Amino acid sequence: MDLLRHLRFFAAVADEGHFGHAADRLGMSQPPLSQGLRRLEDQLGVTLLTRGSRGVRLTTAGADLLPRARALLDGSEQFLEAARRQRENRGAVRIGVIAALSDSHLAALTAAVRAAAPDPRARTVITSTASTAELVDEVARGGLDCAVVHHPALLGDLRAGQVLKIPRTLLVPEDHPAAGERTTLRALRGLACATAPRAHGTPAFDLLVDTLRGKGLDPDFLPAPGDRDALGAVAAGRAFALTTDPQLRSPGVRTSPAGEELALRVRVIWAEPGPPPDVRSAIENALAAA
Template sequence: MDLVRHLRYFVTVAEERHFGHAADELGMTQPPLSQGIQRLERQWGVRLFDRGPRGVRLTPAGAALLPAARHVLAGVRDLGDDVSRVAAEVQPVRVALARDVAHAVPDLLTAAAQAVAPIPLVPLVVGTVDAVDHLGSQAVDLAVVVHPAVLDGVEPGPVRTLPRTMAVAAHVPGGVGEPGLPVAMTPRADNPPAHDQTVDALRRAGHDGRVREVRDLAEQRTLAAAGATCVLVPTTAVPAGLRPLPGVDVDLRLRLLRPRLAAADERREAAGAALQEQLDALD
């Protein structure tokens, strides 16, 4: 027998003094409620209620046991609150990072993880469009995305800039217009507005604007090292084996997103402050 459920039946009937009203309060029909009270009476070996045409009234035994039943139910409610609080304290902080962000700013995760330790931080590397959707549906707690982007149902932070330059394998001759190589970039579907702005900036810098879409950083760097593509990399961290192409500077603009109208969450705020500090340092 589910004791807590049957105690709830007992207390509700005692308060309503009517099986029909108690059944309505509990969101059930009257027959299973009556059967539940009878089962509890058999289990305890006492009669809890006297039934009459106008309702029910507690027996002396029922009146004596009612305070203890209420105390047990209050304890169950308190336990549920404690479980929710403890679960919130140990639940991981989920951070969505746009693919370009994960490639260019690895220190973001380290800073956020240190801010919420020992609570684990769980990263999710996706496109900006998906990151915004995940935040809006509360599948993640924070998101760092590429600007500009279509933002709906989120609270955006300030735009911060990561300087980037075009780079090519050291063995590839010529300048920006001479290698005739496409630029390795994440898929346009990740963030159409930012993708199109980047292509426009490349054309203004003398590149033909051709793009080769790649899945991740490993593919991007492999193609660049092989001399099959150009690649946009942080100006201050050009990978070994690549050389920058002067005059092709296309900044990456980033911003931190928080859920709009979300309840206060110390874990999220600590991780968000750490992420924002790292983004502020880029400017």
């Protein structure tokens, strides 16, 4: 018996409460639909529906099994959709990045990978954004070919490229007394720091805390995985933040250089065999030059 087909019969009749209406919805005649439901009930050994002059109603067993039937049907659709994506994206390079990278960095590494890919099929680049912890897990399980993550990070058995330092710009509320072309961190006391939550990458978060404390600053922290969240907190006068986009501008926000000690440190990670070395080098060179 085609279980999924017969479960579709069951769900349609349960929704419509009428065999004729369900048959119309499924694009079939009523007799094979009724026969199919009988076959399903015989196979399961339970009665799913009661048939009467007022229509069709779920039995106790039917009411219990209907959500499970829907879950199986939904799962089959998701499976087919995932298979379709795999088919269409066969050979594509799948790259994950952290939200701390700017849009220009993402565009630069995508263009570089397309230019470096030896196989024409690999010139299709699929990017996704997630936390360092999520990207490490995704690379380890094979869902991504490689990823750009915070350094330091817990990588397990994954391989990693060189540590790259990407300059960052300090974002400060425009009306804060410390706002200016050369803002000192010590002058930002009283403001929180808007940055990615510690759970997104514990070692990198702890390094930022230590660096700020070394500069005489021990702020509270507001969760801000990317620039949009950070800008909102800074413009509201609640926090300062760091961005890798030197061109980032927003009303209510002033910018100044953050200094080398607060540069974003990242690495490209992969699981063996990973993408071709030329692709990994292209990503590193693009990030270094962007």
